[in-house]
Amino acid sequence: MTLPLKQQPMQFTDTHAVDSAKAAEKQKAFEAQVFQLQQSYANLIGGIGEDLSRPGLLDTPIRAAKAFSFLTKGYGQTLEDVTNDAIFPSNNREMVMVKGIEFFSLCEHHLLPFMGHTHVAYLPEGKVLGLSKMARIVDMFARRLQIQENLTQEIAQAVMDATGARGAAVVMDAQHMCMMMRGVQKQDSSTRSVAMLGQFTTDHQARNEFLRALPPSKF
Ligand code: ZN
Helix, strand or coil: CCCCCCCCCCCCCCCCCCCHHHHHHHHHHHHHHHHHHHHHHHHHHHHCCCCCCCHHHCCHHHHHHHHHHHHCHHHHCCHHHHHCCCEEECCCCCCEEEEEEEEEEEECCCCCEEEEEEEEEEECCCEEECHHHHHHHHHHHHCCEECHHHHHHHHHHHHHHHHCCCEEEEEEEEEEHHHHCCCCCCCCCCEEEEEEEEHHHCCHHHHHHHHHHCCCCCC
16 A cells, blocks of 8 residues: 655755755755655555555655665765865875775665775875865765775775875775675675775885785774
């Protein structure tokens, strides 16, 4: 049985929407997207023969819609949004490294989660990035439909673009639910992906310094 779905008012939180017209526009688009997802989830649940009118499932379409919208909110963000001008002049040319940034993403092949840790390094060229912004860059790309290899590359490229660095390196260690819950059902495997850009591709000392500083995968 399918129930008529009502579009509910909800707050889209965007701290970077400067003018109110733009904020109102984003709010409207967000509500329309969640409503569409809500209908899709109702079809999905009905599609497996479940009863949408039973108490446990009554609000599931709207809850799942909001959750999916959150898990893919990276589509609504740009590099400028997330770095938010936190780029500072610096004479330090030594490697900057942020290790163990946890991330959660969705694989684009099965829409199942993959999650793990990201390690990022770059070689500054006159500019450094606020450290928390590194984590925001990781989240912006992770909160989209992804494969781990591309995600790793996109983070490295974004660090290059934001800072004009001489090089950027990213390593990601992850576990994939589509390998654990279905398919080959392997619970203990983990996947490491690497992206090296700029001087990290030619400077073996920098590359080794970064790789040697990494903690072992926690999986
Ligand atoms: Zn998958």
